[in-house]
Structure formats: C-alpha cells, structure tokens
Amino acid sequence: MIRIKICGLTHVDDALQACACGADALGLVFYEKSPRCVTREQARAIVAALPPFVTTVGLFVNESPETIREIVDFCGLDVIQLHGDEGPEACLFPPHRVLKALRVRGEESLAGVEHFSVSALLLDAWHPDSYGGTGQLGDWKLAARLAAERPVILAGGLNPENVAEAIRQVRPYGVDVSSGVESSPGRKDPALVAAFIRNARAAL
Numbered sequence: 710m711i712r713i714k715i716c717g718l719t720h721v722d723d724a725l726q727a728c729a730c731g732a733d734a735l736g737l738v739f740y741e742k743s744p745r746c747v748t749r750e751q752a753r754a755i756v757a758a759l760p761p762f763v764t765t766v767g768l769f770v771n772e773s774p775e776t777i778r779e780i781v782d783f784c785g786l787d788v789i790q791l792h793g794d795e796g797p798e799a800c801l802f803p804p805h806r807v808l809k810a811l812r813v814r815g816e817e818s819l820a821g822v823e824h825f826s827v828s829a830l831l832l833d834a835w836h837p838d839s840y841g842g843t844g845q846l847g848d849w850k851l852a853a854r855l856a857a858e859r860p861v862i863l864a865g866g867l868n869p870e871n872v873a874e875a876i877r878q879v880r881p882y883g884v885d886v887s888s889g890v891e892s893s894p895g896r897k898d899p900a901l902v903a904a905f906i907r908n909a910r911a912a913l
C-alpha cells in the first residue's frame with residue numbers, strides 16, 4: 710500500500726481537506742526562505758485541528774537540533790524531515806522518527822546513504838537555487854534502485870498526472886508532493902489534492 714504525504718500546508722482548511730481525501734501524512738515547513746513557511750503557532754493550530762491517525766511531519770533545512778526539538782515538542786509533531794545538508798550524525802533525534810531528504814543529481818548523490826540511520830530516505834530533485842518545493846522532476850531510475858533496498862519516499866515534481874506512473878516505476882514506500890497540488894505557493898487546490906490521492910491509490 711502506498712503512503713501519501715501532502716507537504717507545505719499553511720492553513721487548517723487545506724489540511725482538513727487533504728485528510729478527508731485520505732492523506733496519510735501532512736508536512737509543515739519550518740524554513741524561513743520557503744513560501745510555505747509556517748510559524749510555530751500556525752503549525753500547532755493545524756496539528757491540533759487534525760483528526761486521529763494522520764501523521765504530522767516537520768520539515769527543516771539546516772536547522773539547529775535545539776530549535777528542531779523545541780518546535781517538534783511545541784507543535785506535537787510526529788516525524789522530523791531534514792531537507793538540507795545534514796549528515797548522518799545530524800539525523801539522530803531519539804525517540805523521534807526521521808526522514809532524510811537527498812537531492813539527487815547522478816549516482817554520486819547516493820554515495821554514503823548506508824550511513825543514514827533514518828526511518829526512510831526521501832529522494833527529491835536537485836535544483837541549483839533551492840532546497841526543495843520546486844516542482845522539478847526527480848531521477849526515477851536511481852530512486853527505483855534504492856527503493857528495492859530500503860524505504861524510499863519519492864518526491865520532486867509529482868502531480869496528479871504523473872504520480873501513478875512514478876509509483877509503478879519506482880515502487881516507493883511513499884510519495885510526497887507540494888507544488889504539484891497547489892493553486893498558489895502555500896495554498897492547496899482541493900481538486901488537485903483529491904486527484905493526486907485518488908491516482909496514487911489506483912496505481913500498481
């Protein structure tokens with residue numbers, strides 16, 4: 710069964726709509742340079758409004774461990790997503806589960822992945838000017854190779870049109886989408902979110 714994460718929520722109503730469509734996880738971005746960045750207070754209000762059995766993920770880019778722990782505790786987040794240049798030793802937050810994002814640009818981007826003791830690797834597209842949320846398509850061939858060995862969450866440029874084919878080719882543990890289901894940066898389009906989840910579930 711494919712797990713689906715909708716990332717970059719900034720409003721309670723968008724988050725509830727994603728849950729109503731069957732999202733397994735919701736991502737909240739704590740990176741000031743992102744157009745999807747939320748304050749701790751906004752994130753806490755979104756988490757508090759969610760129904761049970763939905764996993765909340767806090768996304769951080771090169772943030773200090775102390776700040777990450779503070780935010781995770783304050784907001785009641787379930788999972789930590791590290792989407793910057795964090796090395797293996799910076800990905801340990803017991804007892805929290807961690808997703809480490811790798812921005813893939815060729816084979817060498819995956820050198821040393823065996824050193825990451827994380828719940829899953831999230832494979833995103835590489836972009837020269839941005840850490841993520843760019844809508845740039847990832848490398849599905851490399852992702853498929855890694856997904857055969859360990860849990861991989863596929864991200865980067867997914868949308869309702871390509872998500873089923875991506876799942877067929879890569880066979881990931883889960884998929885993650887941000888810009889591909891937006892009406893504008895930070896706001897989700899209800900029809901696109903519904904179509905993304907429907908098409909992902911219909912894959913395979």
Ligand SMILES: O=C(O)c1ccccc1N[C@@H]1O[C@H](COP(=O)(O)O)[C@@H](O)[C@H]1O
Nearest residue numbers: 716743840841842844864865866887888
């Ligand atoms: O969403 C952002 O603004 C963001 C900023 C910094 C790092 C990661 C970010 N988002 C993550 O990027 C990938 C791919 O996004 P997209 O679907 O291509 O728009 C995804 O994991 C987002 O969670």
